[in-house]
Amino acid sequence: KPQIHEALKPLSFLIGKWKSISAKGAYPTINPFTYCEEVTFSSIGQPLLNYNSIAYNPNGPKPMHLESGFLRIKAAGTNEVAFMVAHNFGLTSLEEGTVKGNEICLKSVQIARMTFAKDPAVIGIERCYSLIEEGKLQLILSMETENIGLTEHLRVVYEKID
Template sequence: VSTIHEAVKPLSWLIGRWRSVNAEATYPTMAPFNYCEEISFETLGQPLLNYTSKTWHPLTHKPMHLESGFLRIKPGTNEIAFMVAHNFGLTSLEEGTVHSNEVIFKSKQITRMTFASDPAVLAIERCFKLKDNGNLEVSVSMETTKTPLTHHLKSELQKV
């Protein structure tokens, strides 16, 4: 385990591997479903955290949505930036703030491959929150070219 860089100390409660105890996706354009998820926030001693999220189907175990990126903090402030690449052809730059038990983000910029499937995502809002029971709660809302900002994901994960 690397030493935690002074700059990322406000984010230290996020560091580790987290495994879902429940996770549900909903959206007006689809039937709700459950999924499994593992999230990792890792430090290599740099002033940033390395992030991955892997999700899979609970019955077939087939991989679903995958994300990989970096979480940075403006040293000495509570301002944070989250750069994420999504496996379905999209990248998001999200910015927000860190508090004692949560980080909240709004997308600043989203880019997509020319051959990514429609609808395009116009905005993402998300929150990672450390609950009183020590679990991590993740919630994500998104806006697309067809649907205004609406809840898409909610998961609760236990530290592995």
């Protein structure tokens, strides 16, 4: 495995491959649902993490929501982070926040959207990843749309598989 860049020390708790053991979605406008997800935060030696997520249907390997991007830390010795994410449904989000201990919380500072992306438009995204115990990572993600204020959309617990 490549050496982990010094600057990434505060993010090292995220590094690895994670698989959901519980993944729930909800929103005031939709029926609650469950899904499966595999997430990878990896390093190829640069001072940033490469991020990939595949969410799929629990009743078969049918892919659903996909995300891919980069997680950067401002400089060695700071706790300021930025997450650039491309979503398969026609949106990109630039999220910024801080890492404190084994928790990283981010808020969107910019969201761009394809002209032909499905409505409703997403206006805001907030997410926190926290290591709730050794080898267990939790994600809580909220979003704001043009119709609904900031409300939880996803709640996931992952276990480390690699």
